[in-house]
Amino acid sequence: MSGSVTWDVMGASVRGATHTRTKLPNQDAIAWYAPAHREDCLILAVSDGHGAPRYVRSHQGAKLAVKLAIEILQGFAADQDAAAELATLPDHADGRLPRSLVRSWQSAVRHDLAAHPFSAAEQKKWDEERGKEDEDPMRAYGATLLAALLTPTYLLLLQLGDGDILIVDSAGRVARPPMPTDPRLIANQTTSLCGPMAWQDMRAYFQAFSERPPALIMLATDGYSNSFANDSGFTAAATDILESIRTQGPHQTRIQLPGWLRGTSRAGSGDDISVAIAYSVYRV
């Protein structure tokens, strides 16, 4: 089975309708690793930089988050001890991988701050908007992270903060990974890479493919699900995209995806939307 399945990828990140109106940048970021030899592994990551005014560099925090996720998961996939880590990861959120992701991001942010101190305008905004306890300027980069590592034999998902991961099987049935839900993530509040002990908030899911792997994995920042009147409308989006890949082909779907997301933001949440999609391809 494993020799006949490879993964392919598409994705888009669009500036939200509200951000366009208010002249804010797209504070999301997206990245993926898709080597020529797809049987190795495929890695996807999306990140949502916090939108509140004090997060003056959250768009850069999001870019750092996806870049580091790709690098660290590449190293993880190549590590001979990875299997041992995977056995403990879902039950031990303070495992090596979550710690590594959070520490690397926080270290990268501190380096970026040292190399590029706040501009006068950023400093003014930060001073005006930060809370009394919010004195660490690292928090100006606050962002979420959703990442997926896919190989022909297993799937590893990681999530810190809000956003959605959907898994679609070959029959078009949509499910969320069985990671614990976090009831605190409402009213624009989210766990974050910039939080203290942030790795403890990282949720993880590992699945070995004993049978046919999923047809599609979708990672999306919360601007996407928040755009639908209800959850079934959102999950239908993953089914519809899979259907488009099958009927119109990946190329046409890839071309249309940014326009779909812009239209969805406009008629929905108004937030930035980033969607990274991996879909399995059978080669007989």
Place this chain on the structure above:
Amino acid sequence: MSKLPGGALASRPLHFIWIADCSGSMSVDGKIQALNNAIREAIPHMQQVASENPNAQVMVRALAFSNGARWHIAQAVNVQDFRWQDLKAEGVTDLGKALNMLADVLSPDAMPGRALPPVLVLISDGQPTDNFDAGLKALMDSPWGKKAVRIAIAIGEDADHDILQRYIGHPEFKPMQANNAETLVRYIKWASTEVLKSASSPASQMLDMSATNVNVPLPDVPDPSTSPDTAADVW
């Protein structure tokens, strides 16, 4: 695919709730009529702000408290259809009951997870006559009540600032003191436009369970009216 992927799209609901003191003291010196006039006057401004952000669906309700509490506008109404019927003042100040009723509509079952933080605007001229502590606890125990933007307007010199401060739950934000009709109009307009505008933008931030957390950046509060034409501090 001609249509967008997925089901029906919708802007995010933003619940805006007036919580109005209708105790007998509100009938003194025309306070209740000043409140009715201020809210009515604010409506077109509120509708204008809402129309400028099509990605938030502002839904309005109103809760009145005196002898007990009752929904003055029970079914959340789209702000564009929002009309104000005058409140009348009579009875005591059962604020605790009102907060309990608020908690009921701010439960996870009653609010979709995709909603924006609700805005709760409390206007009062007196002291609670029932179990305020129990009502406040119920409100703060509800996930959406705790994360709501809680604004308080104190009318006249008998308003209990300590109570209103506990309802706000943030040391840096104080009840706004309205001692005349013009100031009340200013504060009502501020809450229904500037606060509404701020709450209707999807500005995420790091989760903070501390009492001092504010999940919507609050705009600067307007100064009280100093118009020479206004009789100073009539309440």
